[in-house]
Amino acid sequence: MKKLYKLLVLMMVMAIGFTGCANNSDKPKSNEKTESKEDSKAKENYEISFSGSSTLAPVISKISTTFIEKNVTWDKVDSSLPDKNITIYVSAGGSGAGVKAVLDNVANFGMLAREVKDKEKEKVKDYKEYNLGLDALTLAVNPQNKVIAAKKGNLTKEEIVKIFSGEYKKWSDVDPSLPQEDIVVVTRDLSGGAHEVFQKKVMKDVKVRQDAIQAPTMGALVSKIIENPNAIGYASFGIANQNKGKLIPLKVDGVEPTEENILNKSYYISRPLIIMKSGDLTKTEQLFIDYLNSKEGKQTIKDMGFIPNK
Incomplete structure (x- = not known):
């Protein structure tokens, strides 16, 4: 039986940053068995999180939904990847919150509907930027x-x-x-x-x-x-x-x-529609960025009223 896919889209208006699924009360006690570093790393590799612009969040959510419904698991996107469910989190709290989420390492990507300031770029280790279009x-x-x-x-x-x-x-x-x-x-x-x-x-x-x-x-x-x-x-x-x-x-x-x-x-x-990141893309992140910039991804951006990159 095929695995059920899951898409967790968290539209948290006015959120200062993206916090994921757990809060402090969910952390295991010192005498409980904790997840190994290898397991944690593997989990991070197959879950992608976005935080920031309330203008861009619905666009990323829509494209994420299509991407997940089309593929369900990562091995369907790339056969070298394991049979793990694709999970993409999207949180809206404003462009400033997107920058903060990346700086605080609580989201993989920050979403912005403005230029990224030089002082913001300087604070982000190994800053990377991906332009999706115009608004x-x-x-x-x-x-x-x-x-x-x-x-x-x-x-x-x-x-x-x-x-x-x-x-x-x-x-x-x-x-x-x-x-x-x-x-x-x-x-x-x-x-x-x-x-x-x-x-x-x-x-x-x-x-x-x-x-x-x-x-x-x-x-x-x-x-x-x-x-x-x-x-x-x-x-x-x-x-x-x-x-x-x-x-x-x-x-x-x-x-x-x-x-x-x-x-x-x-x-x-x-104003530009930008997603930003600290460090190089993982393989799964690269695959999703490629989909954002694909013909299908650009059409969704256009269908939602924005101007995609040519």
Whole structure:
């Protein structure tokens, strides 16, 4: 009878790091028989863990599910490997949490939806990076928001800064024809890669208003926009594509956030989708990375609204 496969996908929103399956209470007592180093090493070789970006986590989870359903055990991927179940863990807690998980050696890979900082690379022993594609931050509003018609679906960078800084407090401040209703600004929390990208590429030295709603994940940010006609936020291009019709991405300085414009950089609020690691890939890790970069893996990235590498 064939072994049953198992996929453990742990979507832990706001998690600081990836902790795996066990906590301190699960550790054996000193007089109990412990797992040998050889057994521990073997276990590590056939289980892969990812932690980090809430934008990238669903993508890795989806590809992991397909990979496991297709192969079930590692020997089906490579005949030189043993008949061991493929297990892949995915934990979402923000790009910063992905870096921390690798530094703390509690996950094999960190997932980031931003560039990795030089100071972060320096801290990671034998740093390795794998780029999966591109995303962008779209300035998105609820379909009922009258700013779409009043501004012809476009905001200037100056207007965006004034909205997110709180200089513009009501929609009528953006355009006199708009209602005198409070602007509800939605952002990612400080651990999210989106926060850093938006601050660096749009706000620069200007701080986001203190009363902005900080969403724990990009999915939560999008939900806030969908729920509130007066909300505006920087929604992931990929997740906005997954919710077409439920929110409207605006042009920025007349440039529409399309795949073509993101690739040619005329739409400048873009960001990479990266997985990072300390040290060389094990054989099983290499096989899964190869699958991520395969035609099938890239198609999943595209199907989920993002822009895969060519």
